[in-house]
Amino acid sequence: xxxxxxxxxxxxxxxxxxxxxxxxxxxxxxxxxxxxxxxxxxxxxxxxxxxxxxxxxxxxxxxxxxxxxxxxxxxxxxxxxxxxxxxxxxxxxxxxxxxxxxxxxxxxxxxxxxxxxxxxxxxxxxxxxxxxxxxxxxxx
Ligand code: CMP
Numbered sequence: 649x650x651x652x653x654x655x656x657x658x659x660x661x662x663x664x665x666x667x668x669x670x671x672x673x674x675x676x677x678x679x680x681x682x683x684x685x686x687x688x689x690x691x692x693x694x695x696x697x698x699x700x701x702x703x704x705x706x707x708x709x710x711x712x713x714x715x716x717x718x719x720x721x722x723x724x725x726x727x728x729x730x731x732x733x734x735x736x737x738x739x740x741x742x743x744x745x746x747x748x749x750x751x752x753x754x755x756x757x758x759x760x761x762x763x764x765x766x767x768x769x770x771x772x773x774x775x776x777x778x779x780x781x782x783x784x785x786x787x788x
Contacts, residue, residue: 652730653683653786654767655776660718661761663687668721671764674751675725678737684724684777684786690716698779707760714760722780726788731773734766 656675658668672682690698695715702708725734739750743762746753756762767773777786 649728651726651728652770652773653777654725654730654734654773655765655780656682656723656725656734657765658721658723659761659763659765660714660716660720661757662755662763663719663721665755667755667763671751671755672723674737674754675734678727678733680725680727680730680734680737681788682723683726683788684781685721686780687719687721688780689719692716698776710760724777724781724786731767731770735768738764738766 658671662668662671668687675682692712695712696703699708699711699715702711705711727733737751739746739752739756741752741762742759743752743756744759746756751764752762756764767776
């Protein structure tokens with residue numbers, strides 16, 4: 649296994665309910681290290697650009713509206729096998745299908761308001777981290 653980086657976003661449903669610390673406790677308990685972090689109000693253009701891969705999907709407009717409905721916390725996570733590890737820690741996209749103990753099982757409200765985002769591959773992790781952070785802002 650190799651040390652990897654992945655992008656995490658704590659979404660507006662979670663910041664609204666003041667769950668940033670509880671979610672990050674689960675992340676850190678799992679052995680992942682937060683090596684970059686900022687709380688931001690995404691612009692519509694930023695949210696559309698970030699989710700551009702989903703722009704043909706029926707839920708795209710609602711997803712963008714939701715992601716700009718409140719602050720988000722964007723983070724780079726570091727750890728052994730971080731991409732797959734974080735996806736395991738998050739649980740399934742739809743909280744109804746998420747395993748016990750996962751972030752989405754514990755905290756998510758719905759498939760859209762599902763509390764967290766995580767990169768789905770090492771290649772996308774690099775793209776997504778660079779969307780929000782300069783290399784100099786990643787401090788391990
Ligand atoms: P995320 O991992 O951030 O990637 C895309 C997001 O679209 C996903 O989490 C969900 O929050 C959201 N979404 C909304 N509706 C759907 C859907 N029907 N299928 C998949 N993702 C959806």
